Amino acid sequence: MKRVLSLLLALLVALPALAVDPSEMLKDPALEARAREIGQALRCVVCQNQSIDDSAAEVARDMRRTVRERLTAGDSDPQVFDYMVARYGDYVLLRPPFKLGTLVLWLGAPLLLLIAASAIMLTALRRRATAPLPPLSDEERERLRSLLGR
Numbered sequence: 001m002k003r004v005l006s007l008l009l010a011l012l013v014a015l016p017a018l019a020v021d022p023s024e025m026l027k028d029p030a031l032e033a034r035a036r037e038i039g040q041a042l043r044c045v046v047c048q049n050q051s052i053d054d055s056a057a058e059v060a061r062d063m064r065r066t067v068r069e070r071l072t073a074g075d076s077d078p079q080v081f082d083y084m085v086a087r088y089g090d091y092v093l094l095r096p097p098f099k100l101g102t103l104v105l106w107l108g109a110p111l112l113l114l115i116a117a118s119a120i121m122l123t124a125l126r127r128r129a130t131a132p133l134p135p136l137s138d139e140e141r142e143r144l145r146s147l148l149g150r
Contacts, residue, residue, distance in 0.1 A: 024061070024064055024065060024068065026068055026071070026072065031068075031071050031072065034071055034077060035064070035067050035068050035071055036053060037077075038067050038071075038077060038080055038081070039051060039052045039053030039063075039064055039067060040053050040054075040094075041081075041093065041094055041095065042063060042067070042081075042084055042092055042093065042094065043091065043092050043093065043094045044057055044059065044060040044063070045059055045063075045088055045091070045092060046058075046059045046060065047060065049094075051094060052064050052067075063084070063088075063092075066083075066084070066087075067080055067084070070083055081093070090102050090105075091105070
């Protein structure tokens with residue numbers, strides 16, 4: 001049983017390595033290394049927070065192919081990034097530039113965390129600020145007993 005679990009875990013860990021099909025790889029090792037480096041910096045538009053190098057999605061495969069075509073055509077790394085951004089927007093970059101259009105990407109999570117922390121603090125303060133109820137008077141206790149049938 002342990003062997004099966006170990007094998008499954010090893011296959012699961014190795015799965016992203018299978019994303020880049022050997023037929024996609026460039027013959028020139030230097031160009032392939034550049035393509036891999038660029039692929040690790042580009043986000044798969046289907047898989048969200050996975051690079052195109054790690055994704056097995058069809059769109060990621062097309063994006064990897066495009067990167068390799070641009071490099072083979074003689075584009076520099078910045079030109080490839082510019083081409084992909086022009087085609088898919090800043091969202092395609094795993095590290096988008098900090099500018100007005102990407103503020104939500106950069107500040108969204110910290111802002112949500114701040115709002116949640118504020119809501120929790122306000123709730124805690126409100127609970128602490130409420131005064132305890134005064135004890136029941138003898139008359140109220142008697143009425144309660146009669147309502148409860150005791």
